[in-house]
Amino acid sequence: MVASDIKNSDDLIRAFGQLSLDEQASALTALRIRMSAAAPSAIAPAPAPAFSVRPKIPLPEPFTGVRKAGVVEEFILSMNEYIDYYQLDDDVAVRNITMNLRGTAKSWWRLYAQRYPGEAANMTPEIL
Known part of the structure; x- marks a missing residue:
């Protein structure tokens, strides 16, 4: 040939x-x-990629320190789902939780971290 x-x-x-x-x-x-x-x-079209992409989920609504059981429970459940979905390590999970605090909740965290720096550094999502 x-x-x-x-x-x-x-x-x-x-x-x-x-x-x-x-x-x-x-x-x-x-x-x-x-x-x-x-x-x-x-000409045949190229085959679709053989991988799947997980959809991104947004961070839960920020917690402002409101003392209503439903609001607190919703924040905790939403953050747990977010942490589980992305399989975050404890230190990353704690940072995500604390970054999602606003108002009096954020003020409380800053004060706590200043008064108890060792405890704040060793915090886990379960304790927080």
């Missing part, structure tokens, strides 16, 4: 090893020209 006999990619694969380097280059160029001139419907 010579380069001029190659009409499609199957022919190219079968004959490629038998061709000289110049003939291989010529055959590849000819095949590219033929494929680019082909009707778009004749």
Whole structure:
């Protein structure tokens, strides 16, 4: 088989090893020209990637320090779901929780971290 006999990619694969380097280059160029001139419907679309992407979930609503059982429970449950979903380590989880505090809750955390720096540094999501 010579380069001029190659009409499609199957022919190219079968004959490629038998061709000289110049003939291989010529055959590849000819095949590219033929494929680019082909009707778009004749070219099969590329297959979809074989990986799946997990959807991103937003951080829960910030906790402002409101002393209502439902609001506190909702914040705790939402943060636990977020931490579990992203499989966060304890130190990263604590940072995410404390970054999601606002108002009096944020003031409480700052005061606590200043008064008890050792405890604040060793805090886990369960304790917080």
